[in-house]
Amino acid sequence: MNNTEKLAERGSKVIMNTYSRFPIAFDHGEGMYVWDMDGKKYLDFVAGIAVNSLGYSNPKLGKKIAEQSMKLIHVSNLYYTEPQIELAEMLCENSCFDKVFFCNSGAETIESALKIARKYAAMKGKSGRTIITMEKSFHGRTYGAVTATGQDKYHKGLDPLLPDIKHVPFNDFEAIEKAADDSVCAILMEPIQGEGGIIPAKKEYLQKVRKLCDEKDIVLLFDEVQCGVGRTGYLFAYQAYGVEPDGACFAKGLAGGVPIGAFMAKDKLAQAFKQGDHASTFGGNPFATSCGTVVMHELLDGGLLDNVKKQGELLSKRLIELKQKHSIIKEARGFGLIQGIELTIPAGDVIADCINNGLLLVGAGANVIRFVPALIVTEKEINEAMDILDKALFRAEEK
Numbered sequence: 481m482n483n484t485e486k487l488a489e490r491g492s493k494v495i496m497n498t499y500s501r502f503p504i505a506f507d508h509g510e511g512m513y514v515w516d517m518d519g520k521k522y523l524d525f526v527a528g529i530a531v532n533s534l535g536y537s538n539p540k541l542g543k544k545i546a547e548q549s550m551k552l553i554h555v556s557n558l559y560y561t562e563p564q565i566e567l568a569e570m571l572c573e574n575s576c577f578d579k580v581f582f583c584n585s586g587a588e589t590i591e592s593a594l595k596i597a598r599k600y601a602a603m604k605g606k607s608g609r610t611i612i613t614m615e616k617s618f619h620g621r622t623y624g625a626v627t628a629t630g631q632d633k634y635h636k637g638l639d640p641l642l643p644d645i646k647h648v649p650f651n652d653f654e655a656i657e658k659a660a661d662d663s664v665c666a667i668l669m670e671p672i673q674g675e676g677g678i679i680p681a682k683k684e685y686l687q688k689v690r691k692l693c694d695e696k697d698i699v700l701l702f703d704e705v706q707c708g709v710g711r712t713g714y715l716f717a718y719q720a721y722g723v724e725p726d727g728a729c730f731a732k733g734l735a736g737g738v739p740i741g742a743f744m745a746k747d748k749l750a751q752a753f754k755q756g757d758h759a760s761t762f763g764g765n766p767f768a769t770s771c772g773t774v775v776m777h778e779l780l781d782g783g784l785l786d787n788v789k790k791q792g793e794l795l796s797k798r799l800i801e802l803k804q805k806h807s808i809i810k811e812a813r814g815f816g817l818i819q820g821i822e823l824t825i826p827a828g829d830v831i832a833d834c835i836n837n838g839l840l841l842v843g844a845g846a847n848v849i850r851f852v853p854a855l856i857v858t859e860k861e862i863n864e865a866m867d868i869l870d871k872a873l874f875r876a877e878e879k
């Protein structure tokens with residue numbers, strides 16, 4: 481057994497069996513590459529599932545982590561700290577939102593969104609408490625977030641779930657219009673469904689949903705945990721569509737790999753949370769938020785957004801070329817650095833072949849391969865990844 485296999489075996493004895501893991505153990509990374517315990521090098525198009533926005537071993541992030549950890553890591557939200565305020569200002573000044581609630585993960589931002597939506601209805605004296613979410617959506621694994629998630633496989637054996645959550649088909653305005661009766665207080669959706677298979681919303685659909693919510697005073701919430709914070713080539717995914725939600729959830733890439741979540745809202749909605757209504761011990765600690773300021777700086781002043789737009793176009797072009805070449809590719813979808821290809825066969829074998837050949841990829845549902853590399857990816861690395869994938873697709877077709 482090599483070192484990687486040995487560690488995988490040790491891990492399987494003590495780590496709860498909730499993940500189907502690859503038998504790979506990583507040791508260190510740099511830029512777009514990561515090395516296993518035996519020195520095998522991988523080009524990473526997973527980025528910790530859309531988390532490592534600045535790649536591995538980013539010097540600016542490393543320096544900030546070293547400095548901030550020797551100043552303050554945590555003091556609680558009984559007090560103010562400069563990194564928390566600075567990140568909140570950067571987020572608010574560059575978005576349509578007025579206020580931030582910081583937490584530590586995507587699921588926690590969803591809990592914040594679900595709670596504030598019902599609080600808002602209560603504040604307005606509305607009786608309806610139903611929240612509409614989408615089929616094929618993914619919102620996380622806490623009880624509220626998993627109930628909001630519109631995929632049965634995540635609900636098995638968990639009953640009873642949170643009451644009054646209703647799932648409707650995504651990108652289907654008639655379905656949402658029909659469901660949006662007086663019992664409904666909020667609609668929650670991903671502008672680009674991630675886990676469900678990289679499915680972008682249609683622009684007219686989001687525009688119509690926005691109008692419906694305005695007419696009925698329904699709170700519109702976007703889950704941008706995966707597609708937000710630069711991944712679309714826009715700072716926030718809603719900006720790519722020109723449709724403003726009342727509140728939105730951000731997490732994954734926001735602090736370059738350090739756990740963080742940010743639920744943001746316009747004042748109208750934010751005021752539904754009063755003192756004592758919601759909290760998080762670790763949320764917004766100076767350590768995580770200082771890392772968030774480094775990522776935001778790179779996006780706003782470091783040219784990173786332009787890189788995402790440019791490399792996203794190249795990735796689209798290369799994926800469309802692959803589709804023309806390989807009949808097992810049914811569709812290429814997405815934009816920026818959140819893209820996917822749907823295959824006519826299960827994606828697992830193609831992904832495994834790519835991993836064997838030094839390219840990390842992850843699926844999104846059974847038949848979709850997802851591409852969510854670090855936002856620093858270059859043309860050379862996209863071409864390298866596409867060449868490995870091209871060969872794997874040929875081998876899959878020969879079978």
Ligand SMILES: *Cc1c(COP(=O)(O)O)cnc(C)c1O
Nearest residue numbers: 585586587618619620674705706
């Ligand atoms: C990953 C994800 C979540 C859950 O985030 P966690 O940090 O795992 O709790 C929620 N929504 C979307 C769209 C996600 O991709």
